[in-house]
Amino acid sequence: MSLLRYRSEIIKFKEMNFTLKIWRQENARAKGRFETYQLQDISPDCSFLEMLDILNQQLIDKFEKPVCFDHDCREGICGACGLYINGRPHGPDKGITTCQLHMRKFKDGDTIVVEPWRAKPFPVIKDLVVDRSAFDKIIQAGGFISVNTGGVPDANTIPVPRKNADIAMDAAACIGCGACVAACKNASAMLFVAAKVSQFAMLPQGQVEAKERVLKMVQKMDELGFGNCTNTGACEAECPKEISLSHIARMNREYFSATFNA
Amino acid sequence: MIRLNAKIPEGPLADKWTRYKATQKLVNPANKRKLDIIIVGTGLAGASAAASLGELGFNVSAFCYQDSPRRAHSIAAQGGINAAKNYRNDGDSVYRLFYDTIKGGDYRSREANVYRLAEVSNAIIDQCVAQGVPFAREYGGLLDNRSFGGAQVSRTFYARGQTGQQLLLGAYGALSRQIAKGTVKMFTRSEMLDLVIVDGKARGIITRNLVTGEITRHAAHAVVLATGGYGNAFFLSTNAMGSNGSAIWQAYKKGAFFANPAFVQIHPTCIPVHGDYQSKLTLMSESLRNDGRIWVPKKKEDAEAIRAGKLSSVDIPEEDRDYYLERRYPAFGNLVPRDVASRAAKERCDAGYGVGTGLAVYLDFTDAINRLGKNVIEERYGNLFQMYEKITDENPYKTPMMIYPAIHYTMGGIWVDYELMTTIPGLFAIGEANFSDHGANRLGASALMQGLADGYFVLPYTIQNYLAGEIMTPRISTSLQEFQDAENAISERISRLMSIKGKRTVDQIHREFGMKLWDLVGMGRNKDGLQQALTSFKDMKDEFWGNIRIPGDAAGMNPELEKAGRVADFIELGELMALDALNREESCGGHFREEHQTPEGEAMRHDGKFMYVSAWEYQGKDKEPILHKENIDYEFIKVQVRNYKI
Numbered sequence: 001m002s003l004l005r006y007r008s009e010i011i012k013f014k015e016m017n018f019t020l021k022i023w024r025q026e027n028a029r030a031k032g033r034f035e036t037y038q039l040q041d042i043s044p045d046c047s048f049l050e051m052l053d054i055l056n057q058q059l060i061d062k063f064e065k066p067v068c069f070d071h072d073c074r075e076g077i078c079g080a081c082g083l084y085i086n087g088r089p090h091g092p093d094k095g096i097t098t099c100q101l102h103m104r105k106f107k108d109g110d111t112i113v114v115e116p117w118r119a120k121p122f123p124v125i126k127d128l129v130v131d132r133s134a135f136d137k138i139i140q141a142g143g144f145i146s147v148n149t150g151g152v153p154d155a156n157t158i159p160v161p162r163k164n165a166d167i168a169m170d171a172a173a174c175i176g177c178g179a180c181v182a183a184c185k186n187a188s189a190m191l192f193v194a195a196k197v198s199q200f201a202m203l204p205q206g207q208v209e210a211k212e213r214v215l216k217m218v219q220k221m222d223e224l225g226f227g228n229c230t231n232t233g234a235c236e237a238e239c240p241k242e243i244s245l246s247h248i249a250r251m252n253r254e255y256f257s258a259t260f261n262a
Numbered sequence: 263m264i265r266l267n268a269k270i271p272e273g274p275l276a277d278k279w280t281r282y283k284a285t286q287k288l289v290n291p292a293n294k295r296k297l298d299i300i301i302v303g304t305g306l307a308g309a310s311a312a313a314s315l316g317e318l319g320f321n322v323s324a325f326c327y328q329d330s331p332r333r334a335h336s337i338a339a340q341g342g343i344n345a346a347k348n349y350r351n352d353g354d355s356v357y358r359l360f361y362d363t364i365k366g367g368d369y370r371s372r373e374a375n376v377y378r379l380a381e382v383s384n385a386i387i388d389q390c391v392a393q394g395v396p397f398a399r400e401y402g403g404l405l406d407n408r409s410f411g412g413a414q415v416s417r418t419f420y421a422r423g424q425t426g427q428q429l430l431l432g433a434y435g436a437l438s439r440q441i442a443k444g445t446v447k448m449f450t451r452s453e454m455l456d457l458v459i460v461d462g463k464a465r466g467i468i469t470r471n472l473v474t475g476e477i478t479r480h481a482a483h484a485v486v487l488a489t490g491g492y493g494n495a496f497f498l499s500t501n502a503m504g505s506n507g508s509a510i511w512q513a514y515k516k517g518a519f520f521a522n523p524a525f526v527q528i529h530p531t532c533i534p535v536h537g538d539y540q541s542k543l544t545l546m547s548e549s550l551r552n553d554g555r556i557w558v559p560k561k562k563e564d565a566e567a568i569r570a571g572k573l574s575s576v577d578i579p580e581e582d583r584d585y586y587l588e589r590r591y592p593a594f595g596n597l598v599p600r601d602v603a604s605r606a607a608k609e610r611c612d613a614g615y616g617v618g619t620g621l622a623v624y625l626d627f628t629d630a631i632n633r634l635g636k637n638v639i640e641e642r643y644g645n646l647f648q649m650y651e652k653i654t655d656e657n658p659y660k661t662p663m664m665i666y667p668a669i670h671y672t673m674g675g676i677w678v679d680y681e682l683m684t685t686i687p688g689l690f691a692i693g694e695a696n697f698s699d700h701g702a703n704r705l706g707a708s709a710l711m712q713g714l715a716d717g718y719f720v721l722p723y724t725i726q727n728y729l730a731g732e733i734m735t736p737r738i739s740t741s742l743q744e745f746q747d748a749e750n751a752i753s754e755r756i757s758r759l760m761s762i763k764g765k766r767t768v769d770q771i772h773r774e775f776g777m778k779l780w781d782l783v784g785m786g787r788n789k790d791g792l793q794q795a796l797t798s799f800k801d802m803k804d805e806f807w808g809n810i811r812i813p814g815d816a817a818g819m820n821p822e823l824e825k826a827g828r829v830a831d832f833i834e835l836g837e838l839m840a841l842d843a844l845n846r847e848e849s850c851g852g853h854f855r856e857e858h859q860t861p862e863g864e865a866m867r868h869d870g871k872f873m874y875v876s877a878w879e880y881q882g883k884d885k886e887p888i889l890h891k892e893n894i895d896y897e898f899i900k901v902q903v904r905n906y907k908i
């Protein structure tokens with residue numbers, strides 16, 4: 001432990017320099033390009049987005065336009081942030097979002113390439129900001145249990161085996177950031193859709209509409225131009241919430257049983 | 263002077279809400295379709311209200327600044343949501359939840375509102391379970407609970423450390439269903455910049471499309487603000503980066519009274535500030551205080567050695583640790599309410615016992631890990647521990663966490679009556695945006711409860727009592743002069759901001775202002791400091807409007823412009839906070855006036871003089887607002903000195 005502390009203290013005091021190659025694109029119609037920026041004296045305890053804040057302050061000082069990127073909670077839960085960093089969604093660290101990435105994961109002098117999500121159903125709006133409203137549309141197609149407010153039974157009249165509740169929660173942890181789509185060579189949204197389908201498949205409340213739900217959500221996903229799933233597993237590997245491929249398997253079972261019984 | 267009428271129904275406390283519902287006016291289904299409602303904000307409060315009102319058949323338009331309603335700040339709530347289910351058989355009841363909330367709020371909230379909140383709390387849990395919210399369960403399949411501060415029962419329902427996320431996704435699902443049905447029209451990446459009033463009634467809003475920069479008018483029969491709290495005024499807070507006070511501030515400037523602006527909650531367990539590049543502070547959920555023990559070294563020299571890096575927490579033997587909350591408050595120990603825990607941490611650090619940078623205390627899980635095993639702790643708090651490690655690069659299973667208080671929540675907000683209507687007819691405020699239920703201090707796990715109570719179970723009733731009087735009013739036209747004027751004013755404000763082309767960035771000014779606000783209107787406040795704040799904020803306003811630099815242009819996406827508008831409002835709001843804090847010559851809940859404390863350093867209320875809600879009325883630029891007082895009468899409970907010692 002003392003060694004660990006010693007190491008982290010040394011790292012803490014050493015500031016770092018980076019070369020950034022960032023995708024700049026004025027708007028959806030404009031052609032984009034990479035711009036190169038040099039950034040000095042960055043603390044390793046600085047988060048990736050704070051590093052971009054520092055860059056932006058410097059750009060504004062020079063009367064240049066700051067880099068646009070989506071972000072809000074900055075603690076890994078809202079799913080707003082999402083940058084493609086050195087060829088990986090959310091960058092080199094595992095199980096985290098871009099806002100949780102810290103500069104200590106890079107080496108002094110590194111060149112860091114920053115791009116937006118690249119997927120047809122997620123068109124670029126500006127710089128690193130993309131339009132992910134396709135995800136909302138998939139949920140609108142059936143990613144809910146149809147109950148109106150009021151008139152529902154007492155919560156404890158619906159017991160759920162703890163194991164099932166835990167699996168449902170694992171699936172429900174999805175933050176809708178879109179890293180799965182960005183990671184997939186086919187731009188498939190299977191992990192995103194499966195997470196919702198699987199959550200409800202594990203709960204008694206979800207059974208009533210199970211068939212309809214999976215059919216409608218998959219149909220909407222296809223309609224919106226997301227690609228097919230070829231089981232490469234890139235989505236699972238890059239998912240900041242480490243949502244497992246087993247949910248895709250569960251969704252496939254749901255889908256086949258729905259089509260078979262239809 | 264206008265007398266504030268809270269419209270509390272007559273009758274015994276437990277019957278008020280039932281009676282209200284039985285006698286209020288309703289709108290029939292055919293008329294509902296003809297009535298338009300604007301809901302600004304789709305966090306827990308706004309999304310649940312939009313879904314419920316859409317289900318009822320009203321024609322709803324909903325707005326949020328994020329790219330999706332699923333990303334509202336509510337998503338970040340970690341620890342849980344309270345309800346009076348008494349599933350644990352530990353003596354809970356609606357009355358006890360009501361009582362704890364009033365006491366926790368340091369006797370500065372309305373009995374009738376709080377009782378209603380406790381009353382509908384159980385229905386929220388039922389609703390969420392029906393929606394498929396995966397709450398934590400026990401092996402028998404029934405719902406599990408945990409404890410939160412300020413209560414001696416376990417009444418908090420939770421979904422791992424992601425309760426807000428799961429509740430919001432539930433409400434988002436319900437909202438999505440209505441969007442698909444066409445009863446709710448959703449406007450994302452849209453920011454409300456002004457409220458439009460026609461003939462004294464709220465009739466619409468002006469928004470800016472954050473992608474195109476387009477300014478748009480929207481009209482309705484009623485407007486609901488569900489835009490969350492204004493904690494981000496302090497720059498560093500646990501709120502999401504975009505959380506803002508602008509919508510409620512514009513409403514205030516149009517005549518809605520602002521209540522208790524000085525009542526701000528400082529959360530005791532946040533990751534301490536560690537660098538000047540920092541953009542926000544991260545909360546470590548209060549639920550951690552179920553199993554974590556808070557301490558600092560007993561000896562000053564140990565604390566100094568730790569700060570110098572010569573000793574570490576594990577080098578301090580048990581007998582040299584000061585578990586100061588357990589020492590000072592034996593009855594509640596580590597689970598005292600937030601204001602008490604925050605002040606106690608500040609007291610230790612100010613006295614020189616802080617660790618880390620000096621502004622930090624330990625939150626230690628060693629005992630719990632030894633007692634329950636690492637697995638149980640991981641199951642309960644795994645995601646929080648991971649979050650902590652990612653930020654600090656330290657492993658809390660091995661070394662204690664370091665924490666310090668940070669700005670978290672605002673109890674103050676737009677004044678509303680029992681029906682959640684503001685002083686502007688037709689303008690409602692729900693969720694954190696209003697001031698209604700938490701008095702001078704909110705208990706943990708009660709904001710989620712209040713947001714969903716307002717949105718699912720209160721507003722859908724009370725708004726009808728108003729709208730029943732509007733069934734003869736045809737759709738409001740956006741070509742009315744009032745809309746034109748409001749749009750012009752907004753366009754002018756934007757051009758003015760863009761044309762300053764000064765030297766300082768928005769963040770620089772916001773950071774400087776936020777620090778001042780924290781120092782002078784933060785955890786400890788006094789007369790001199792508050793007066794100093796008032797002068798200094800005036801200067802900051804001049805600095806802002808004379809020296810801000812916003813690059814790019816107003817058409818198209820421009821985050822600097824968005825931030826500038828919000829910061830301009832925050833500075834004005836900060837002035838009102840200071841004014842309110844200056845006026846309230848007592849300490850209560852989160853509001854601690856250093857002049858008013860007991861010899862042991864506990865907050866000292868002055869019930870004789872300050873048992874009221876301060877409701878401020880705007881008088882125009884650079885004019886002092888007028889203070890209205892809503893007296894709080896406790897009919898049903900006995901007002902006491904808050905005591906968490908015995």
Ligand SMILES: Cc1cc2nc3c(=O)[nH]c(=O)nc-3n(C[C@H](O)[C@H](O)[C@H](O)COP(=O)(O)OP(=O)(O)OC[C@H]3O[C@@H](n4cnc5c(N)ncnc54)[C@H](O)[C@@H]3O)c2cc1C
Nearest residue numbers: 303304305306307327336341342454490693694707709710
């Ligand atoms: C880190 C953290 C943890 C928390 N944990 C808990 C907990 O465990 N239990 C608990 O009870 N409470 C908790 N809270 C408090 C609780 O989360 C909030 O008080 C609550 O979620 C607020 O909900 P809301 O619906 O009122 O507002 P928000 O969720 O803040 O939503 C505001 C909405 O308004 C929109 N909006 C804002 N301004 C504008 C504008 N000008 N124009 C258009 N739209 C706008 C936003 O887009 C958003 O949709 C926590 C808070 C934080 C910060």
Ligand code: FES
Nearest residue numbers: 072074079081099
């Ligand atoms: S900003 Fe919310 S997940 Fe990164």
